[in-house]
Amino acid sequence: MLLNYLKITFAVLKRHPFFTFVSLFGICFTMTVLIVVTAFVDDLASSGYPQPERDRNLYVNRVKLSSDQSQMMSNASLYLIRHYLDQLKTPDKIGFSGLMNTADTYLDDRKVRLYYKYSDANFWDVTRFKVLEGRLYTNEDLRRNEKVIVITNSARDELFGKNQSAVGKTIDLLNNTFRVIGVIQECSIVHFLLYGEVYIPYTFAHINPTDQNLMGPFTVILRAPSAEKVPAMHRELQDMVGRMPVPKDMKTLTIRADGYFETITRIQNSGSESTLQTFYLILATVALSFMLLPAVNLVNLNISRMMERASEIGIRKAFGASSGTLVWQFVTENVILTILGGILAILVSSGILALINGQGWIPGSDLAVNWRIVLYAFGLILFFGLLSGVYPAWRMSRLQIASALKGGE
Amino acid sequence: MIELKNIGKVYRTDTIETLALQQVNLSIRKGEFVSVMGPSGCGKSTLLNIMGLLDMPSEGQVTIAGKRLERLKDKELASFRNHNIGFIFQSYHLIPDLPVVDNVELPLLYRSVSAKERRELAKEALEKVGLSNRLRHYPSQLSGGQKQRVAIARAIVGRPEVILADEPTGNLDSAMGQEVMDILQALNRDGSTIVMVTHDPNMAQQTHRLVRMFDGSQVS
Numbered sequence A: 001m002l003l004n005y006l007k008i009t010f011a012v013l014k015r016h017p018f019f020t021f022v023s024l025f026g027i028c029f030t031m032t033v034l035i036v037v038t039a040f041v042d043d044l045a046s047s048g049y050p051q052p053e054r055d056r057n058l059y060v061n062r063v064k065l066s067s068d069q070s071q072m073m074s075n076a077s078l079y080l081i082r083h084y085l086d087q088l089k090t091p092d093k094i095g096f097s098g099l100m101n102t103a104d105t106y107l108d109d110r111k112v113r114l115y116y117k118y119s120d121a122n123f124w125d126v127t128r129f130k131v132l133e134g135r136l137y138t139n140e141d142l143r144r145n146e147k148v149i150v151i152t153n154s155a156r157d158e159l160f161g162k163n164q165s166a167v168g169k170t171i172d173l174l175n176n177t178f179r180v181i182g183v184i185q186e187c188s189i190v191h192f193l194l195y196g197e198v199y200i201p202y203t204f205a206h207i208n209p210t211d212q213n214l215m216g217p218f219t220v221i222l223r224a225p226s227a228e229k230v231p232a233m234h235r236e237l238q239d240m241v242g243r244m245p246v247p248k249d250m251k252t253l254t255i256r257a258d259g260y261f262e263t264i265t266r267i268q269n270s271g272s273e274s275t276l277q278t279f280y281l282i283l284a285t286v287a288l289s290f291m292l293l294p295a296v297n298l299v300n301l302n303i304s305r306m307m308e309r310a311s312e313i314g315i316r317k318a319f320g321a322s323s324g325t326l327v328w329q330f331v332t333e334n335v336i337l338t339i340l341g342g343i344l345a346i347l348v349s350s351g352i353l354a355l356i357n358g359q360g361w362i363p364g365s366d367l368a369v370n371w372r373i374v375l376y377a378f379g380l381i382l383f384f385g386l387l388s389g390v391y392p393a394w395r396m397s398r399l400q401i402a403s404a405l406k407g408g409e
Numbered sequence B: 001m002i003e004l005k006n007i008g009k010v011y012r013t014d015t016i017e018t019l020a021l022q023q024v025n026l027s028i029r030k031g032e033f034v035s036v037m038g039p040s041g042c043g044k045s046t047l048l049n050i051m052g053l054l055d056m057p058s059e060g061q062v063t064i065a066g067k068r069l070e071r072l073k074d075k076e077l078a079s080f081r082n083h084n085i086g087f088i089f090q091s092y093h094l095i096p097d098l099p100v101v102d103n104v105e106l107p108l109l110y111r112s113v114s115a116k117e118r119r120e121l122a123k124e125a126l127e128k129v130g131l132s133n134r135l136r137h138y139p140s141q142l143s144g145g146q147k148q149r150v151a152i153a154r155a156i157v158g159r160p161e162v163i164l165a166d167e168p169t170g171n172l173d174s175a176m177g178q179e180v181m182d183i184l185q186a187l188n189r190d191g192s193t194i195v196m197v198t199h200d201p202n203m204a205q206q207t208h209r210l211v212r213m214f215d216g217s218q219v220s
């Protein structure tokens, strides 16, 4: 039976090239968008580099002061880190890094724009960047005020040529001449809390040592000895925050420390205190509406196509097809069509992702259609095929034979 | 073979009610070749559709091969049609997306018959109507007479006892019409019970019995 469904499907597709094209294009387009988006989410969610043990960490990057009249919100200051966070007992390591910024450097009259980030030396302990060459800066380097930086492989390729050694070479940046002491494997820019092309010791960030403001540019990573200790670490921090003096004119001080995904998604919906759940909700809604629109379209397309085939339905019924059999036939046809569109979409999106990787539009990205995405895509395809096939099929199968035959004349 | 008792049919739409059939009583014996004539709109097609279980009567009883059929479910009706009745329509009603041989195989698709056997039976049926050389053609590549012969092959491929033909020669010129008529007569000689609606007195003459209808009722 299935073989016959296949046969009639291909016969129909072949004999209605316009319909086939429109349907395939619609399905392929939608699926491509979904697959590409999934690849991003997948890359974000699954890739452990450069922090394979994120569940041991809490990220502090939202300090909020509010009074009846006003509200201020920012990242953490060095003062906050040194005077308070460093006193925490639970964390076994505390590292921090600044915002992602750009600066220009000049190389034989060539201007190169680089993403840089300030960090402390512990930053290299709370991350696991792969060192390709040289070493990372240490507390000792910072104490001696050494003008050293760590760069990524992509910065090295751009500045000194592909796979050329960079250690010992110098870069003029931010009115300083820095010496490269290490090259690391870059991470995806999706992890923007950690991403940079050039990492500079925070001691060059011109921070006023007497400033007692709690707000500053840093994201602090608190690493617990194990994932189980994270709640305790959170509690200790909140206890400390409760005891911290609130600046005058202000009423309440809140400092948030969240897991990795909550932190980055919160930043993306900038300002609002929305949580991970709402982020996923938004993602799901977007995905669903992306599916729904073309599905509704396809349902329409299917209905009109099946109307054209009303006489076929009448004929099949007259010669012994039951309504159930016909529903199956049309659903199968539709699922096959969707699968064809889906396979096309997998091909197209592989191409697009390869292009994104190759062009370096998203620095450090390593997007790919892996088996997880293919699986997800096929789930979508089936859902899509059923969604857009069942209703029209059911409607058509209920056609009165006599009128279906008339309709086909 | 076919027993119609007090058949009435009313078509209801939102605005009008059309009385298409009233009080029709008709009995057709096994092996009979019956023609039905009457002016346009008198209910001939409606009658044939009810006999063929393509449409439900508003009242009355339909019995075919000793089986009461008004209360069967969709699935049972489909199976009954499949095994017992072959249809031939004025406008052929072939599936345009399928080649001739697949069109003929159609009734066998809804039975458990192997693909090989289906193909053989379809070829056999096409041979009977003299079209074995057109297996791979599509309906649009055939003449009217050829299309109707394909439709006949489809009607007989499952070896039903009853063949219902609604103006099978209505779209054909007299020579091709006669060809189709000859095939029907041959089938009848082989034992098929045939009911044929026609406008052509010449065709009607060649059958065993003529049923005349007028305005939803049977007049003779």
Ligand SMILES: Nc1ncnc2c1ncn2[C@@H]1O[C@H](COP(=O)(O)OP(=O)(O)OP(=O)(O)O)[C@@H](O)[C@H]1O
Pocket (backbone or CB within 6 Å): A403, B011, B012, B013, B018, B019, B020, B038, B039, B040, B041, B042, B043, B044, B045, B046, B047
């Ligand atoms: N689906 C329908 N809805 C409403 N009325 C219908 C429907 N089908 C048929 N009728 C009406 O029922 C009556 C009988 O129709 P039928 O098709 O049986 O006539 P007929 O004798 O086959 O005519 P013809 O010789 O032109 O084919 C007509 O008056 C027609 O208008």
Ligand SMILES: [Mg+2]
Pocket (backbone or CB within 6 Å): B044, B045, B046, B166
């Ligand atoms: Mg008619």
